[in-house]
Amino acid sequence: xxLIATSxxxxxxxxxxxxxxxxxxxxxxxxxxxxxxxxRRDGRTPYIEHPRAVANKVRAYxxxxxxxxxxxxxxxxxxxxxxxxxxxxxxLAIVLEVDRLTxxxxxxxxxxxxxxxxxxxARRVKIADILHNLSDTPxxxxxxxxxxxxxxxxx
Numbered sequence: 357x358x359l360i361a362t363s364x365x366x367x368x369x370x371x372x373x374x375x376x377x378x379x380x381x382x383x384x385x386x387x388x389x390x391x392x393x394x395x396r397r398d399g400r401t402p403y404i405e406h407p408r409a410v411a412n413k414v415r416a417y418x419x420x421x422x423x424x425x426x427x428x429x430x431x432x433x434x435x436x437x438x439x440x441x442x443x444x445x446x447x448l449a450i451v452l453e454v455d456r457l458t459x460x461x462x463x464x465x466x467x468x469x470x471x472x473x474x475x476x477x478a479r480r481v482k483i484a485d486i487l488h489n490l491s492d493t494p495x496x497x498x499x500x501x502x503x504x505x506x507x508x509x510x511x
Contacts, residue, residue: 376419382445383423384408390434396492403433406488413484417477424453425481431458453477457485469505483509 387407394403411425430436431454441451456478459468472478486502494502
């Protein structure tokens, strides 16, 4: 189920149903185009396989999580912006979560992880992202970095 964020007068954010599989298909299409020609660190595997694997890991949480997962690297790894995503029809709630999962210039990895921790959708997608990265022959330094992040995100 797709969710869109709404806020109550006291600022509490809640989510309500929005769309269907058409939005998921749109997100897959956007991500596939954005990652075209990119490969994983082995230099052979098409990069899009990573967001697809992350999306599969969060599928049980709903289509909103799937859309965020499939798009989670698009803003960092392509020339697309949040505005581009909304103009292409991606719901704002999805774009906001994707933006949360985008590391900022000058932001350390630990600052990035701390920034997304309060947001359940972004946190679940990041955990799935890290788990998939750990399954893809990471270096010792990457294992340490990801282990630290996982401990912080699941606490």
